[in-house]
Amino acid sequence: MRFLTVRATEPTAPSGVGILLTNLGTPEGTGYRAVRRYLSEFLSDRRIIEASPALWQPILQGPVLALRPRRSGAAYRRIWHADGDESPLRTHTRAQARALAARFAPDGVAVEWGMRYGTPAVATAIAALLRRGCTRILHFPLYPQYSATTTATANDQAFRALMRLRNQPAIRTVPSFPDHPLYIDALAGSVRARLAALPFAPQRIVASFHGLPRDYVQRGDSYAEECTRTLAALHRALDLPEEMMPLTYQSRFGPARWLEPYTAPLVTALPAQGITRVAVIMPGFLADCIETLDEIGHELRDAFAAAGGTDFALIPCLNATDPAIDLLETLARQELSGWLG
Numbered sequence: 001m002r003f004l005t006v007r008a009t010e011p012t013a014p015s016g017v018g019i020l021l022t023n024l025g026t027p028e029g030t031g032y033r034a035v036r037r038y039l040s041e042f043l044s045d046r047r048i049i050e051a052s053p054a055l056w057q058p059i060l061q062g063p064v065l066a067l068r069p070r071r072s073g074a075a076y077r078r079i080w081h082a083d084g085d086e087s088p089l090r091t092h093t094r095a096q097a098r099a100l101a102a103r104f105a106p107d108g109v110a111v112e113w114g115m116r117y118g119t120p121a122v123a124t125a126i127a128a129l130l131r132r133g134c135t136r137i138l139h140f141p142l143y144p145q146y147s148a149t150t151t152a153t154a155n156d157q158a159f160r161a162l163m164r165l166r167n168q169p170a171i172r173t174v175p176s177f178p179d180h181p182l183y184i185d186a187l188a189g190s191v192r193a194r195l196a197a198l199p200f201a202p203q204r205i206v207a208s209f210h211g212l213p214r215d216y217v218q219r220g221d222s223y224a225e226e227c228t229r230t231l232a233a234l235h236r237a238l239d240l241p242e243e244m245m246p247l248t249y250q251s252r253f254g255p256a257r258w259l260e261p262y263t264a265p266l267v268t269a270l271p272a273q274g275i276t277r278v279a280v281i282m283p284g285f286l287a288d289c290i291e292t293l294d295e296i297g298h299e300l301r302d303a304f305a306a307a308g309g310t311d312f313a314l315i316p317c318l319n320a321t322d323p324a325i326d327l328l329e330t331l332a333r334q335e336l337s338g339w340l341g
């Protein structure tokens with residue numbers, strides 16, 4: 001059958017409105033096969049790797065997927081949630097969706113969550129909303145800063161699912177929110193509370209964002225500009241000079257130049273300048289994941305100590321804390337204007 005018909009067989013959304021939270025995705029397990037399957041889907045996305053598939057696929061299916069799943073699998077094993085046997089990104093995304101669902105239950109709005117790569121697939125989550133009786137869907141990519149490699153590909157995947165439907169719901173998408181006051185307040189509140197609880201006073205609070213190939217930004221991706229806006233707003237909210245909270249980019253992949261300065265070289269050079277106590281905040285991630293917990297929480301922590309650093313603190317992401325859910329609820333209600341009440 002060319003087009004699917006999904007009927008409202010389990011009507012639990014009296015308003016007819018549904019919210020779909022979409023995150024990046026994560027492997028189902030930490031073994032070679034599960035990580036390979038995840039990375040193969042992720043790194044085959046043409047929004048992620050813009051090179052021609054004729055050139056890229058032999059490299060991906062050859063050396064990259066022969067080696068990377070072992071290295072990444074070992075990193076996932078270091079952060080894996082034993083209770084639930086799952087990746088932290090999955091645990092936090094589900095918790096955010098459940099908390100948001102509780103906020104919207106009185107409005108008769110259904111909330112589901114999906115992953116751009118892996119499961120639950122965006123198409124499965126949309127089908128669940130349709131079965132629950134939704135005829136209008138608000139698609140909410142969980143990225144504070146826009147990038148074609150994250151926000152746009154998440155939206156693409158939702159539209160791709162709609163392309164298969166005989167009866168399409170109406171759809172709206174939530175824009176990025178790099179300097180929304182509630183987002184900045186939530187980050188500032190979390191930094192203040194975590195710093196107050198530390199047994200040492202950091203000499204620097206390094207802000208580390210996920211990186212992006214530099215040429216994607218040169219071709220017009222607004223990601224770097226949005227990261228700069230987030231950090232400028234955070235400097236103002238915390239009344240900190242720029243040099244006290246520098247902007248850096250982590251998670252470089254492949255040989256090309258990515259956005260700079262890179263986090264690890266900047267942080268490991270600090271002890272030689274007499275800066276041996278640091279905290280790291282990661283305002284490009286709404287939920288803790290391999291990039292925050294392992295790349296920063298393990299690899300960077302160890303590298304900083306090896307370079308002579310004495311104290312290192314990782315400030316957790318907002319995850320499913322009340323300020324994070326307040327933010328998601330406010331953004332969703334703003335975009336639902338005219339659809340509710």
Ligand SMILES: C=CC1=C(C)c2cc3[nH]c(cc4nc(cc5[nH]c(cc1n2)c(C)c5CCC(=O)O)C(CCC(=O)O)=C4C)c(C)c3C=C
Binds near residue numbers: 068143213253
């Ligand atoms: C060319 C490769 C990549 C681009 C471009 C990229 C952009 C990008 N990614 C995030 C957020 C996350 N990335 C995560 C993991 C991750 N990212 C890449 C590569 C690119 N990301 C890889 C290969 C991986 C997998 C882990 C590894 O093998 O190193 C994650 C965490 C996933 C998890 O399971 O925990 C997040 C979140 C952003 C915001 C972004 C562009 C701005």
Ligand SMILES: [Fe+2]
Binds near residue numbers: 210251
């Ligand atoms: Fe990434």
Ligand SMILES: [Fe+2]
Binds near residue numbers: 251252290291295
């Ligand atoms: Fe990484």
